[in-house]
Structures are given as structure tokens and as C-alpha cells.
Amino acid sequence: MEYEDRCRQSQRGKYDCLLFDLDDTLYPLSSGIAIQCRNNIGDYLVEKLGIEENKVSALCNLLYKNYGTTMAGLKAIGYDFDYDDYHSFVHGRLPHENLKPDPVLRQLLLSLPIRKVVFTNADEVHAAKVLKKLRLEDCFEGIICFETLNPPSSSSVTETSSQIFDIVEHFARPDTGGIELPKTPILCKPSLEAMEYALRIANIDPQRTVFFDDSVRNVQSGKRIGLHTVLVGTAHKVKGADYALESIHNIREALPGLWEEAEKSDGIRYSGKVAMETSVTA
Numbered sequence: 001m002e003y004e005d006r007c008r009q010s011q012r013g014k015y016d017c018l019l020f021d022l023d024d025t026l027y028p029l030s031s032g033i034a035i036q037c038r039n040n041i042g043d044y045l046v047e048k049l050g051i052e053e054n055k056v057s058a059l060c061n062l063l064y065k066n067y068g069t070t071m072a073g074l075k076a077i078g079y080d081f082d083y084d085d086y087h088s089f090v091h092g093r094l095p096h097e098n099l100k101p102d103p104v105l106r107q108l109l110l111s112l113p114i115r116k117v118v119f120t121n122a123d124e125v126h127a128a129k130v131l132k133k134l135r136l137e138d139c140f141e142g143i144i145c146f147e148t149l150n151p152p153s154s155s156s157v158t159e160t161s162s163q164i165f166d167i168v169e170h171f172a173r174p175d176t177g178g179i180e181l182p183k184t185p186i187l188c189k190p191s192l193e194a195m196e197y198a199l200r201i202a203n204i205d206p207q208r209t210v211f212f213d214d215s216v217r218n219v220q221s222g223k224r225i226g227l228h229t230v231l232v233g234t235a236h237k238v239k240g241a242d243y244a245l246e247s248i249h250n251i252r253e254a255l256p257g258l259w260e261e262a263e264k265s266d267g268i269r270y271s272g273k274v275a276m277e278t279s280v281t282a
Helices: 002-012 033-047 053-067 070-076 083-090 103-110 124-134 167-172 192-202 216-224 248-254 256-264
Strands: 017-020 115-119 142-144 209-213 228-232 243-245
Touching (some): 053 167, 103 248, 142 192, 209 216
Parallel strands (some): 228 243
């Protein structure tokens, strides 16, 4: 039985799924989307949560560093706000018009007869806009997004808790080594829990999946849960990355085995959708 299993795996090839981050991975950092996103986050903190402007930069840096996203950190330290309102403000006002169709990437993706799934911390509306602008919406079996890992709550009221944990002051004190930071209710990369949950939802075998992301932390988390990892946006390979690509367009040069396996296969393409509770599907 074990011999037969090995034979079947050999015939199927080494990988059967490609898992892609969205922002600054499927399109270049030079688009300006990331910069505007950071600006929108800062504006949200000031305009919606009443945080003083001169405290925004330090606060965002600490929240991102310790919680993966500013949004997850805000929830952890006591701010209460509506998820949809946050995403509408931060992602809804992005210059999506900066993104142009990418026929090169489209052809690369369509030339591989294996599963392809997007895994992003962003909301489904933003993800759909990005893929539509890039003309890649039909290249993926499905999308694992914010709503997939964090189902919408019934609350739509945006308010601020009376007890906010001062994370800036916390790290400014020299005696905070033994004090644990508050936990966030939000699941997102690079949390191992979030990434393992995402793979379970999409029925993805990490040992047979290549994960592409522009974040070093996300790539390192991916490696820890067994994914084959590719850092996108730099040719410098860091710890935790099996490969490093300056551009997503370089997939074929870095992983020629994917196309060799495709040429040996019968050209069977996957047509099923990822079984996710909340997701955008191509």
C-alpha cells in the first residue's frame, strides 16, 4: 500500500497547489497601493478612533509588529469598531486604477493545470477589485480572505472601549518583559493558527503546496507549517524562504519543475471550488 501511494504521488508530481498572497505579490510594490493603504490606516485612527495624529506612526508600527496587522492590534488593545467600516475606509479608497491588466502573469497561471488559491488578510471586496483590475479573476479556484477567517459579526456599531491598553507606553517601560500583551480576536497572517485554519478550510496539503508572499514573516510562518515557500519582491533569499523572486513574473525561471510536471501530465485542470464558508471564487 505504501509503495502504491508513493507511485501515485510520483505520477501526480511534487506539487498540487499554488497559494498566493494578493497585495504586493500579484502586483509590484511600485503600484503605490501599499503607501496609500498605510496613509488610509493612519487617517482611520485619527478620524474614526480619535487617536492623536502624533501617536499614529509609533502605534501602527507596534501593532503591525506584534499582531500581524494594525486592525488585529487595534482590536487586541481595546478598540471596538465595525470590520466592514474599517475595510471600506482603508481599502475602499485605494487607487485601484493604478493596477493594470497583467497578460504575462495570466498566461503563466493558466499554463499550470494545478490548483491556484489566493490567501490574503484583506477583505473580499478589495480582493475582487484587485483581481479584476489585473484580469486574473478567472485564474484562481478561490480566495481565502478576511471574512473567511473572521465571519461577520452581528455588531455594526463603531465605538471605543473605555479601557485601552497603552501598547506604546508598555514598550517604553524597561520592566515589561514578563507582561503578556492582550490577545486579538482576529485571525490573520502571520499567525500560525490562522494559516493552519486557512489550509484546513481549503483542504490544502502544505507538503504539496508552494506559498508565494512578499512578507518575510508570512513566508517564515508558512515554512513552519510545512509549506514550500517563495519570497516575492526581492532576489535575496532569507531564512524560511525556499526561493526568492524579484517579480511574480519570474515563477517559471525559479520553479521550472512546475512546468515540467505540467508537460508530463495529461493536462487535467481542476474545476472544483474551494469549500470555504466565506470567500470570493473565480
